[in-house]
Amino acid sequence: MPVPRQPRPTTVTSHVWPSGGRHLWPSGGASAAQSHAQGHLVFAVGGVLTVHTERGTSIVPANRVAWTPAGFTHHHRAHGDADMRIVFLTPSLARLVPDRPVVFLASDLAREVLLALTGPRNYGDGAPAYGRAARARLLRVLVDELHEAHEQPLHLPEPRDDRLQAVARLLHEMPADNATLAELGKTVGASPRTLSRLFRHELGMTFYEWRTQLRVYHALVLLADGHDTTRTAAACGWANPSSFITAFTHLVGTTPGRYRSGHRSTGEPSGDDHERRASTRA
Template sequence: MSPARHSSAVSTEPEEPILQGGAWLPHGFRLAPQSHLHGQLVYAAAGAPATATERGTWVAPANRVTWTPPRFAHSHRFHGRTDVRLVTVPLDLCGEFPQQPSVFAVSPLLREALLAMTDQPERRPGAHRRLPAVIVDELADTAETSLHLPEPADTAETSLHLPEPAGDRLRAATDLLHEDPARPTTLAELGRMAGAGERTPSRLFHTELSMSFHRWRTTLRIHLALAHLTGGMSVTETSLACGWSNPSSFIDAFTEVVGQTPGRYQATLRTAQK
């Protein structure tokens, strides 16, 4: 594989070109907020991309692909040296996908289809026009939810169903956790720091983010752990940097969310980099 392949700038104008192809991107590379007239799949043959939107962040570790619907504003950040592949999904096929960004597992057939569309010339005329149907069939399973970190709605949306002070307190609580995910703060302490009692943040995490405070913070820490592990940090160093008191509890939490141990995940990354 060559060290770089074709890539194009993204435009949101009506004449927007079909964006398809790939490139090697350095650790920490960011793509500014953007949207597309078509749907988009982002797959990393190596590395781990994170897609951020107003509804939260989705991370796609090894053997996952991220889906972003048409006209859905989003940005990307790439953890580790990333072999990223971008595939445009035609509008007539977008109805087969969820209406919000999602992460799907990548089967061996799906991986080969994504690689064929981004790294190989057509072997037969029209082959690349037929592959999207294969990709849709392979993505028929339900999207994974464990890798989604939801965020509080902005002020305009929050005001429709939440009193503004409550929405502000939830945003203040999540901002505090984002500033220092490893912070060993209890829910009661977080509530006081955000200007609320213990019950208010607990209720808001459940009603607005559809998960408990503990689950939300664990997911935030797993996102950070994926970035550290992809960047080459050891499992022990990652567990401490992300707020776990010992590697064993970190390994258990990581395995529950990602589906494999941190050590196995890093081994997969090393194989992909070869």
């Protein structure tokens, strides 16, 4: 049965100020391509966000933070109704984080600082929530937390080679396709050895690692849109729900059911119920 839903926003509600911003996106909403003189952090309070650059796609589920350095042309897209928070970093702070797009796990402290720096008191009618000195201290705490955080395998790199791009298009269109690298190679006109070398050289991972990340990306989108664990596993190419749960948990840090429960509108069976039944069947 379809997931019951509350009325959904149909337009973007935005609040932007020099050091940050907040955007409430309807599912499927996307920004125009843009770049900034300062690097910025993106945090999803609700929904799933993707940040697309020429380097690839950063996947931003709840409790993850995506970093995009200054000068990178990018655009954002919402999957599920999303509450996106943005914090810009000065060059002196940006030097303390990587010079490439990356996704971090947000610690409890980092999450609270992000919420404080982007909450309504920053753009409401009253006095700003924090003066310049207090904001600078909070930003330093935030960067220190990210500096200590583990980078998350939630940045899906974009291939440059024409043959890899053809493989990527096929799998984006059909993430459940279980074709081997040799079978895909016949379709795009390259040997499996060549494709395997290109995946390692260009993307820094094996074909199977890349395809798993691609499938988890599609799974995050489906879960945010209300699909259950069993259907999502099948749609993304896993042979059974238990293997999907294992792969998803390894990459995202929580089970699909627990993740999905944060996006469910009303009283369906919990994600854990779905996962217990799936594990029993498996």
